Amino acid sequence: MPLDTKTTGFKYIGTRPDRPDGIDKVTGKARYGADAYAPGMLHGVMVRSPHAHAKIKNIDASKALALKGVKAVVTRADFPTGLEGEDWNIQENCMAGEVALYDGHAVAAVAATSLLLAREAAKLIEVDYEVLPHVTDVDEAMKPGAPAIRAGAADYSVPEGLHPNVMRYIEYGHGDLEAGFAAADLVMENTYKTEATHQGYIEPHACLAQLGADGKGEMWVCTQGHWFVRRMSAAALGIDVANLRVTPSEIGGGFGGKTTVFIEPVALALSRKAGKPVKMVMTRSEVLRATGPTSSSSIDVKMGMKKDGTMTAAKVTMRMQGGAFPMAPIDSALDCAFSCYNIPAVHHEGYDVLANRPKQAAYRAPGSPMAAFATESLVDEMCRALKLDPLKTRLQNASREGTKASFGPTFPRIGLVETLEAAIAHPHYAAPLGPNQGRGVASGYWMNWGGETSVSAALGEDGSVTVSVGTPDIGGSRASMALMAAEALGIPYENVRVNIADTGSLGVNEPTHGSRATYASGLATIEAVKQISTKLCQRAADKWGIPVEAVIWEDGSAKPSGPNAGEFPPLTIGELAAEMGGTGGPISGHFEATPSGHGGSFGTHIVDVEVDPETGYTSVLRYTVVQDAGKAIHPAYVEGQFQGGAAQGIGWALNEEYIYGADGRLQNTVFLDYRIPVASDLPMIDTVIVEVPNPGHPYGVRGVGETGITPPLPAVANAVHAAAGVRLRSLPMSPPRILAAIKAKG
Amino acid sequence: MVKVHLWSGLRRFTDGADVVEVRARTVGEMMKALVEAHPGLEPVIKAGVSVSVDGKLIARGLHEPVTDDSEVFLLRQLKGG
Numbered sequence: 001m002p003l004d005t006k007t008t009g010f011k012y013i014g015t016r017p018d019r020p021d022g023i024d025k026v027t028g029k030a031r032y033g034a035d036a037y038a039p040g041m042l043h044g045v046m047v048r049s050p051h052a053h054a055k056i057k058n059i060d061a062s063k064a065l066a067l068k069g070v071k072a073v074v075t076r077a078d079f080p081t082g083l084e085g086e087d088w089n090i091q092e093n094c095m096a097g098e099v100a101l102y103d104g105h106a107v108a109a110v111a112a113t114s115l116l117l118a119r120e121a122a123k124l125i126e127v128d129y130e131v132l133p134h135v136t137d138v139d140e141a142m143k144p145g146a147p148a149i150r151a152g153a154a155d156y157s158v159p160e161g162l163h164p165n166v167m168r169y170i171e172y173g174h175g176d177l178e179a180g181f182a183a184a185d186l187v188m189e190n191t192y193k194t195e196a197t198h199q200g201y202i203e204p205h206a207c208l209a210q211l212g213a214d215g216k217g218e219m220w221v222c223t224q225g226h227w228f229v230r231r232m233s234a235a236a237l238g239i240d241v242a243n244l245r246v247t248p249s250e251i252g253g254g255f256g257g258k259t260t261v262f263i264e265p266v267a268l269a270l271s272r273k274a275g276k277p278v279k280m281v282m283t284r285s286e287v288l289r290a291t292g293p294t295s296s297s298s299i300d301v302k303m304g305m306k307k308d309g310t311m312t313a314a315k316v317t318m319r320m321q322g323g324a325f326p327m328a329p330i331d332s333a334l335d336c337a338f339s340c341y342n343i344p345a346v347h348h349e350g351y352d353v354l355a356n357r358p359k360q361a362a363y364r365a366p367g368s369p370m371a372a373f374a375t376e377s378l379v380d381e382m383c384r385a386l387k388l389d390p391l392k393t394r395l396q397n398a399s400r401e402g403t404k405a406s407f408g409p410t411f412p413r414i415g416l417v418e419t420l421e422a423a424i425a426h427p428h429y430a431a432p433l434g435p436n437q438g439r440g441v442a443s444g445y446w447m448n449w450g451g452e453t454s455v456s457a458a459l460g461e462d463g464s465v466t467v468s469v470g471t472p473d474i475g476g477s478r479a480s481m482a483l484m485a486a487e488a489l490g491i492p493y494e495n496v497r498v499n500i501a502d503t504g505s506l507g508v509n510e511p512t513h514g515s516r517a518t519y520a521s522g523l524a525t526i527e528a529v530k531q532i533s534t535k536l537c538q539r540a541a542d543k544w545g546i547p548v549e550a551v552i553w554e555d556g557s558a559k560p561s562g563p564n565a566g567e568f569p570p571l572t573i574g575e576l577a578a579e580m581g582g583t584g585g586p587i588s589g590h591f592e593a594t595p596s597g598h599g600g601s602f603g604t605h606i607v608d609v610e611v612d613p614e615t616g617y618t619s620v621l622r623y624t625v626v627q628d629a630g631k632a633i634h635p636a637y638v639e640g641q642f643q644g645g646a647a648q649g650i651g652w653a654l655n656e657e658y659i660y661g662a663d664g665r666l667q668n669t670v671f672l673d674y675r676i677p678v679a680s681d682l683p684m685i686d687t688v689i690v691e692v693p694n695p696g697h698p699y700g701v702r703g704v705g706e707t708g709i710t711p712p713l714p715a716v717a718n719a720v721h722a723a724a725g726v727r728l729r730s731l732p733m734s735p736p737r738i739l740a741a742i743k744a745k746g
Numbered sequence: 747m748v749k750v751h752l753w754s755g756l757r758r759f760t761d762g763a764d765v766v767e768v769r770a771r772t773v774g775e776m777m778k779a780l781v782e783a784h785p786g787l788e789p790v791i792k793a794g795v796s797v798s799v800d801g802k803l804i805a806r807g808l809h810e811p812v813t814d815d816s817e818v819f820l821l822r823q824l825k826g827g
Contacts, residue, residue, distance in 0.1 A: 085793075155789075155793070156786075156789050156790065157755055157790075169755060170753065170755055170822065171753070171754045171755045172753035172754040172755065172764075173754060199827075255827055256827020257827075259827070331822035331823070331824060332824050335821075335822075335824070362827035363827050364827040365827060366827050407821070408751055408753075408798065408819040408821065409798040409800075409801050409817060409819045409821075410800075410801050410817055411801060412801040412802070447803065447824065449824070450803075513827055514824075514827070594807060596802050596803055596804045596807060596810070597802060598803070696802070705827075706827055
């Protein structure tokens with residue numbers, strides 16, 4: 001798709017206006033998922049498996065149904081059969097069939113006239129289980145003798161002889177690996193492990209569902225992508241998508257975890273059975289036990305390097321469990337593993353493995369943080385062994401435009417070199433350190449995404465413009481869309497209102513995921529409002545009696561242009577809009593596409609930590625994020641994405657983990673025990689926005705939402721090593737683990 | 747002929763080749779030609795793949811042009827958070 005690109009001379013792009021949804025959000029007026037109400041509404045509660053792996057022999061709901069006020073109970077018997085592939089996986093994850101596959105797996109649900117009553121009724125539903133052997137660790141799940149969770153479900157890619165828990169196998173690479181390692185002065189190989197973490201969004205999943213006996217329904221839901229919710233829920237229930245209208249609420253964080261469904265099809269099933277609207281809101285424990293955390297991983301990395309720092313060869317073998325369902329993100333993890341470097345010989349191997357854990361969901365740059373932890377830790381170890389500067393070594397080997405990427409294609413214009421140069425020049429990199437303090441650096445990559453996108457824009461009678469997009473606003477995207485529309489039309493930011501439209505109002509939109517909202521919905525917004533200015537030029541041309549080719553749109557007005565256009569005073573958007581009813585009728589624009597020019601984003605982080613040798617506690621003293629944004633539409637929200645990614649990555653590195661007991665049950669199901677970083681745990685995170693324009697967007701935008709979580713895991717590990725002299729190759733680096741490593745070192 | 751680079755795990759469907767040549771003018775024609783020449787690739791393509799043409803990642807643009815000079819990679823389908 002040819003684009004009229006513009007990368008300089010902006011009037012509105014790059015400014016920092018207040019977000020239009022800000023006042024409602026800070027004054028409590030904004031409506032989130034749990035704020036939806038309907039007349040006659042029931043409350044739904046899930047019954048969940050207390051076992052990691054168990055056959056469901058019988059479900060008796062008679063005692064629950066005998067309670068006054070209990071209106072419906074659903075089990076898997078209330079869902080259609082015959083689904084295949086990912087549709088079946090989603091249905092099975094929302095409501096177990098014959099076997100409960102993990103601790104917290106839903107096995108039944110009840111709807112009642114009050115939440116208290118529904119909770120009481122859920123306790124009265126008797127489920128007869130036959131407990132089965134379980135496995136929760138990825139390496140254990142691949143060993144002979146591990147319980148087979150879904151024997152025979154592996155796809156075409158899995159070679160014979162592997163454990164039936166291996167669902168997919170991937171292998172690829174290029175170059176002569178043997179020759180590459182032979183040419184190296186130093187070859188190092190280590191194994192790294194990361195635990196599963198949760199996105200930790202503050203707002204739990206919530207929805208209000210209404211589905212009639214005629215198969216027509218409506219749902220209000222907290223989600224990153226309501227078209228996904230519609231498609232998945234409709235498939236799970238066997239109804240047509242057009243019969244289900246889904247409206248998104250405001251959203252209190254998602255980070256990838258709200259791109260799928262958990263309670264929504266069940267709420268619809270309860271509503272269909274009870275004949276009433278049903279509201280479901282997850283508790284925090286339910287969120288941690290039964291939504292989608294990340295995969296856990298076990299990774300072998302081997303790299304070769306010359307004395308001068310030149311990388312000669314690299315090999316990675318990655319094992320990831322994604323819960324009791326396939327599709328752990330081994331693909332993207334492998335693609336990102338060596339993406340920062342121009343290495344002549346690379347080889348990747350990956351195993352997607354089942355374990356008795358919840359179905360993994362996306363979390364900011366799915367797979368990339370784990371891969372970066374392994375490869376960027378090893379790069380640091382090699383730089384130390386060869387006494388090389390870690391940032392200059394990265395710069396020496398950095399991928400740039402024209403590099404054959406480790407995953408195959410040739411890179412277009414990218415900005416890794418610029419982030420490394422900015423990091424090297426940053427005062428942070430040369431600042432002095434005190435006792436027990438250390439500095440770590442790391443780089444990271446995410447390829448970003450375009451995705452199905454549909455946007456409409458409508459001109460109001462006073463010249464203001466309403467833009468309807470299908471990507472829920474999580475991090476300030478309304479403001480970014482309004483800025484791009486204002487820039488394209490030459491009208492004030494305040495004259496653009498951006499609405500998040502429901503599934504009945506636009507064509508299919510993928511969620512706000514893949515760092516795509518500002519890129520893809522932004523591109524579509526620009527193209528949609530350009531249709532408005534084109535139509536306004538026609539109205540002006542008609543009024544002046546000149547050809548439309550002799551009219552240009554500039555600074556919010558139609559102006560005559562060219563030698564034969566004649567002399568006419570400009571007509572403003574307000575003047576033209578006021579007359580549009582009499583000059584041809586309403587004016588709107590619409591654009592839909594699956595844009596494919598999303599440019600990847602690279603980042604480089606610097607972190608200083610202090611490790612207490614008595615307790616193993618790590619304090620993060622200073623943190624700097626340097627990342628390529630292409631063009632920062634609203635710099636404050638770009639910085640916010642950088643800071644958020646760093647904060648979550650620090651949590652993943654130092655504290656967060658899913659802790660399973662010997663019984664396969666999750667031990668830390670509340671935020672007191674699942675420790676995410678809070679403001680008092682972190683310094684102010686400094687940011688540097690690098691702008692290497694993406695040629696695939698009219699204003700050069702690259703998505704920025706995901707890359708920021710990739711470098712922190714290895715950067716913090718490298719800093720801990722520098723501070724305490726111990727190399728931790730297993731996350732999280734919690735105080736007891738660091739203390740044990742210090743003691744073991746002696 | 748368009749040279750299509752496949753990931754190594756697909757070699758068993760293409761008689762050991764990880765680069766195959768097909769006659770095609772668009773991504774859609776290329777996919778069809780791949781399956782005709784190597785039927786074992788059909789479930790792979792049906793399950794969902796991405797195509798990189800000259801560094802641009804194309805998910806579903808079957809009409810996107812390819813030429814004999816294009817750098818074309820068949821890649822696993824990716825998702826973001």
